[in-house]
Amino acid sequence: MEAGPNAVLALDREGYRRGSFRLRDAAAAAGYPGLWRFVFRHRRMAAYEWYRSWSRAEFCRSLQRLVPAVEPDDLVPGTAGVRAQAMRPDGRLVDDFHFVKGERILHVVNAPSPAATASLAIGERIVAEAAGMGG
Numbered sequence: 001m002e003a004g005p006n007a008v009l010a011l012d013r014e015g016y017r018r019g020s021f022r023l024r025d026a027a028a029a030a031g032y033p034g035l036w037r038f039v040f041r042h043r044r045m046a047a048y049e050w051y052r053s054w055s056r057a058e059f060c061r062s063l064q065r066l067v068p069a070v071e072p073d074d075l076v077p078g079t080a081g082v083r084a085q086a087m088r089p090d091g092r093l094v095d096d097f098h099f100v101k102g103e104r105i106l107h108v109v110n111a112p113s114p115a116a117t118a119s120l121a122i123g124e125r126i127v128a129e130a131a132g133m134g135g
Contacts (some may be wrong), residue, residue: 002078003063007045008053009035010082018080032097086110097122099129106130 005040009029012020029035041047051059060072086094088108098110111122 001067002079003066004078007049009046010080011051013084014082018077020080030086032089034089034091036088037089038087038093041091045091049085050102084110085112097125099126100112101129104133106133 010020011026012018012022013025015025048110056072056075060070060075063070063075070076086098088094092108093110093112096100096110097108097112100109101109106126108126109121
């Protein structure tokens with residue numbers, strides 16, 4: 001069974017290890033006003049998710065609500081995943097797919113979870129968007 005924290009800010013866009021850090025990426029996040037608006041609006045949840053991602057005991061406690069028999073010694077650290085999440089300047093998350101169309105190109109700039117489990121539906125939506133572009 002795999003379980004892990006869900007909503008923790010990554011300080012490295014390609015950081016697939018716990019604690020990955022890249023100054024350029026961290027500075028870009030820190031310089032985005034929407035991030036500060038989001039954190040202020042959701043400060044308790046953001047602080048708890050960050051704490052839980054670093055505390056084995058707290059992570060285990062939260063996991064025990066789903067699997068009561070799990071103990072801290074049962075937990076084995078795994079790799080980190082990175083899921084991009086678009087955020088508006090006012091700090092609200094973009095909750096749906098967001099496309100940016102260019103000349104003969106379609107960028108999917110937001111594909112929120114559960115992207116992997118909805119991949120066929122996402123593919124259909126991308127095809128429909130691309131077909132509407134012509135050319």
